[in-house]
Amino acid sequence: AAGVIQSPRHLIKEKRETATLKCYPIPRHDTVYWYQQGPGQDPQFLISFYEKMQSDKGSIPDRFSAQQFSDYHSELNMSSLELGDSALYFCASSPRETRNEQFFGPGTRLTVL
Amino acid sequence: RKEVEQDPGPFNVPEGATVAFNCTYSNSASQSFFWYRQDCRKEPKLLMSVYSSGNEDGRFTAQLNRASQYISLLIRDSKLSDSATYLCVVNKAGNTPLVFGKGTRLSVIA
Numbered sequence: 001a002a003g004v005i006q007s008p009r010h011l012i013k014e015k016r017e018t019a020t021l022k023c024y025p026i027p028r029h030d031t032v033y034w035y036q037q038g039p040g041q042d043p044q045f046l047i048s049f050y051e052k053m054q055s056d057k058g059s060i061p062d063r064f065s066a067q068q069f070s071d072y073h074s075e076l077n078m079s080s081l082e083l084g085d086s087a088l089y090f091c092a093s094s095p096r097e098t099r100n101e102q103f104f105g106p107g108t109r110l111t112v113l
Numbered sequence: 114r115k116e117v118e119q120d121p122g123p124f125n126v127p128e129g130a131t132v133a134f135n136c137t138y139s140n141s142a143s144q145s146f147f148w149y150r151q152d153c154r155k156e157p158k159l160l161m162s163v164y165s166s167g168n169e170d171g172r173f174t175a176q177l178n179r180a181s182q183y184i185s186l187l188i189r190d191s192k193l194s195d196s197a198t199y200l201c202v203v204n205k206a207g208n209t210p211l212v213f214g215k216g217t218r219l220s221v222i223a
Contacts, residue, residue, distance in 0.1 A: 031208055042200065043157065045210035056210050090156055092211075100145040100207045104156035 004105030012111045021076040021108045023091030032074040037088040081112045119201050119214035130191045136184040136201030143203040148186045150197040191221045
């Protein structure tokens with residue numbers, strides 16, 4: 001079965017650089033969520049989109065922005081990267097029929113040097 | 114205090130053992146409840162949703178007590194492949210963010 005696709009899988013950036021993470025949800029899933037998981041931490045919600053509109057906002061820094069496109073894929077744009085941004089970034093999607101269950105992509109491991 | 118609290122673990126159990134994880138949540142508005150498992154450096158994977166009547170999936174049984182705001186997961190006949198971190202997760206309703214507990218690490222030993 002098709003799963004959530006994230007790219008890139010690994011990314012290394014320098015401080016103050018920018019990064020763009022991409023997420024392609026499971027087909028027929030209209031809601032996308034972004035989570036950040038630091039080392040030894042549980043995933044923390046950043047932001048979500050439903051039908052291309054922002055639906056919830058969590059602990060996303062002002063340096064980050066995101067959007068969902070007409071094909072439902074989403075991009076997380078990160079600017080002025082800091083060392084503390086090093087983490088796993090997961091995208092999850094949920095289906096139209098039952099929006100309770102969220103299915104996670106493999107994540108993007110971001111390392112800021 | 115975290116919104117979702119779990120046994121810290123780690124739990125080290127022999128193959129074939131039965132192990133139980135507990136979880137409490139503080140937001141009484143929570144409507145949906147899940148157990149996810151996460152292997153090291155991998156994504157959380159949905160293990161099972163938890164329903165008020167309790168539910169079972171093979172060796173796994175989940176229970177929910179809304180009055181006590183308590184969720185449990187029982188794993189019978191543990192396998193080596195069950196070794197992972199088990200995350201207790203809640204959300205307020207469909208289409209809303211998941212709130213995770215810090216997870217309980219399970220190691221099943223041969």
